[in-house]
Amino acid sequence: xxxxxxxxxxxxxxxxxxxxxxxxxxxxxxxxxxxxxxxxxxxxxxxxxxxxxxxxxxxxxxxxxxxxxxxxxxxxxxxxxxxxxxxxxxxxxxxxxxxxxxxxxxxxxxxxxxxxxxxxxxxxxxxxxxxxxxxxxxxxxxxxxxxxxxxxxxxxxxxxxxxxxxxxxxxxxxxxxxxxxxxxxxxxxxxxxxxxxxxxxxxxxxxxxxxxx
Amino acid sequence: xxxxxxxxxxxxxxxxxxxxxxxxxxxxxxxxxxxxxxxxxxxxxxxxxxxxxxxxxxxxxxxxxxxxxxxxxxxxxxxxxxxxxxxxxxxxxxxxxxxxxxxxxxxxxxxxxxxxxxxxxxxxxxxxxxxxxxxxxxxxxxxxxxxxxxxxxxxxxxxxxxxxxxxxxxxxxxxxxxxxxxxxxxxxxxxxxxxxxxxxxxxxxxxxxxxxx
Numbered sequence: 556x557x558x559x560x561x562x563x564x565x566x567x568x569x570x571x572x573x574x575x576x577x578x579x580x581x582x583x584x585x586x587x588x589x590x591x592x593x594x595x596x597x598x599x600x601x602x603x604x605x606x607x608x609x610x611x612x613x614x615x616x617x618x619x620x621x622x623x624x625x626x627x628x629x630x631x632x633x634x635x636x637x638x639x640x641x642x643x644x645x646x647x648x649x650x651x652x653x654x655x656x657x658x659x660x661x662x663x664x665x666x667x668x669x670x671x672x673x674x675x676x677x678x679x680x681x682x683x684x685x686x687x688x689x690x691x692x693x694x695x696x697x698x699x700x701x702x703x704x705x706x707x708x709x710x711x712x713x714x715x716x717x718x719x720x721x722x723x724x725x726x727x728x729x730x731x732x733x734x735x736x737x738x739x740x741x742x743x744x745x746x747x748x749x750x751x752x753x754x755x756x757x758x759x760x761x762x763x764x765x766x767x768x
Numbered sequence: 769x770x771x772x773x774x775x776x777x778x779x780x781x782x783x784x785x786x787x788x789x790x791x792x793x794x795x796x797x798x799x800x801x802x803x804x805x806x807x808x809x810x811x812x813x814x815x816x817x818x819x820x821x822x823x824x825x826x827x828x829x830x831x832x833x834x835x836x837x838x839x840x841x842x843x844x845x846x847x848x849x850x851x852x853x854x855x856x857x858x859x860x861x862x863x864x865x866x867x868x869x870x871x872x873x874x875x876x877x878x879x880x881x882x883x884x885x886x887x888x889x890x891x892x893x894x895x896x897x898x899x900x901x902x903x904x905x906x907x908x909x910x911x912x913x914x915x916x917x918x919x920x921x922x923x924x925x926x927x928x929x930x931x932x933x934x935x936x937x938x939x940x941x942x943x944x945x946x947x948x949x950x951x952x953x954x955x956x957x958x959x960x961x962x963x964x965x966x967x968x969x970x971x972x973x974x975x976x977x978x979x980x981x
Contacts, residue, residue: 561977564970571969576950579925597950635969636976654867660948664968704975712792728978729971735873737789737810745974749967754960755877756784756848757777758942761958762917763849764774765941 562611567635569608572598574631578663581624590621641665642701643731646718647709648673648681648688651733655707656684668707670697674714691718698725705729712736719746775824780848782821785811787844791876794837803834854878855914856944859931860922861886861894861901864946868920869897881920883910887927904931911938918942925949932959 562570576597580586591609595602609616609627612634616622632638641664645652648671655661656668671683674691681688689697697703706727710718716738719730723741730746740746775783789810793799804822808815822829822840825847829835845851854877858865861884868874869881884896887904894901902910910916919940923931929951932943936954943959953959 562973567970567973568966571963571966572950575925575948575963575965579928579949579951597952636972637969639972639976641968641972641975650867650870651873654863657863660864661965661968664965664972666968704978705971712788729974731967731971735788736792737785738792739810745971745978747967747970747974749964750784750788751962752788752874752877753781753784754944754962755854755874755879756850757780757960758918758944758958759849759852759854759877760775760780761942761960762854763852765917765958 562634566608566611569598569600569604570612570631570635572600573605573608574628577624577627581628586624588621589624589627591616593621637664639665640667641705642667642669642703643705643707644669644694644698644701644703644727645671645707645709646673646691646694646722647711647734648675648678648683649709652707652709653683655709655733656686669701669703672697674710691721694721695725698722698727703727705731708732708734710734719744775847779821779824782811782813782817783825783844783848785813786818786821787841790837790840794841799837801834802837802840804829806834850877852878853880854918855880855882855916856918856920857882857907857911857914857916857940858884858920858922859886859904859907859935860924860947861888861891861896862922865920865922866896868922868946869899882914882916885910887923904934907934908938911935911940916940918944921945921947923947932957 573594577589591602591605595605612630614627614630645656645668656671670689671686672689672691672694673679678688679690706722708730712734715734715736720741723744728744730744732746732748735750735752786807790802804815804818808818825843827840827843858869858881869884883902884899885902885904885907886892891901892903919935921943925947928947928949933954936957941957943957945959945961948963948965
């Protein structure tokens with residue numbers, strides 16, 4: 556895929572799904588090859604869509620054999636930019652912010668948290684995932700010095716919009732928002748809302764509607 | 769909405785978005801009324817869609833005044849089943865599982881974690897969010913005794929499918945899967961995949977494509 560083209564969010568999400576499934580299969584069964592039928596069946600995607608998506612990132616399979624597993628994983632990582640370090644700061648050192656700082660599951664994707672901030676004096680100077688929690692006032696300086704472009708937002712809902720604008724002024728270009736609040740992105744900043752409660756809502760609704768409840 | 773109808777996942781997601789935005793506005797500014805234009809503008813949804821969605825859950829606004837904020841919040845909570853306690857067990861007492869157990873942000877949605885399990889002997893009998901971590905062998909008994917129908921899955925990718933099937937045999941009907949692995953849902957079980965790395969992938973890709981990076 557050449558650099559003038561941009562992948563659509565839905566394609567990015569499908570590629571991540573394929574990757575999850577193929578990596579797990581590769582890790583558990585050391586499967587060297589994998590078919591589009593199999594990928595399709597485990598990821599709830601149409602088989603022809605799987606082939607089209609992989610072809611869009613220049614991965615081609617062999618008839619009756621399928622795709623080479625390591626090649627598919629490498630191509631997806633390369634296309635999505637997982638090979639590069641993704642430096643990030645976390646704002647909000649509560650339970651969720653601390654867990655994200657400690658979570659090892661993001662290392663595959665190149666995420667490296669370089670600083671963590673909080674407004675609460677009792678959290679400042681505590682240690683989370685080998686990082687000393689810094690006061691929010693240091694935000695601008697740390698972002699300026701490290702050149703980090705990504706922030707993970709886990710503050711309280713009433714503080715989220717204000718902090719997002721402070722982050723933007725400090726030079727942040729992409730915000731991963733875990734705060735259950737909607738607000739407009741500051742100019743020039745990409746916000747990816749990650750509202751966990753949406754998943755919870757779908758579960759609650761499923762159980763409410765399930766016949767034996 | 770009568771009980772024969774079922775809300776589509778996309779509608780559920782939009783209702784949760786509206787709710788996030790309206791709750792935040794209500795909390796910060798005590799806004800008693802809110803217009804569909806305002807909801808639309810902050811939630812990236814078409815104005816006519818907002819009106820249609822709220823009308824689908826029997827909320828109606830007044831011309832030039834808008835919707836009564838508490839009424840909208842109440843209707844969404846009621847429709848999605850947030851008024852009822854949603855009992856859940858967590859399987860996997862790592863960083864993410866522990867954070868989810870402690871996270872207060874889910875209380876609005878009725879989530880109450882009643883037990884947490886892990887396979888690692890060194891985690892068993894430690895205390896997380898006032899719950900003693902139990903060995904995985906107790907899964908069936910605890911689920912049977914409490915009648916809980918929901919499980920939150922935060923184990924390692926290679927264990928996820930096996931644990932999902934154990935949960936199903938024990939009587940779990942809905943699984944909220946945080947494990948970055950795809951697997952087929954056991955018969956009769958609803959799985960909501962919550963793959964955080966998808967959000968991360970979108971951020972990484974945005975930064976890779978951003979002009980000044």
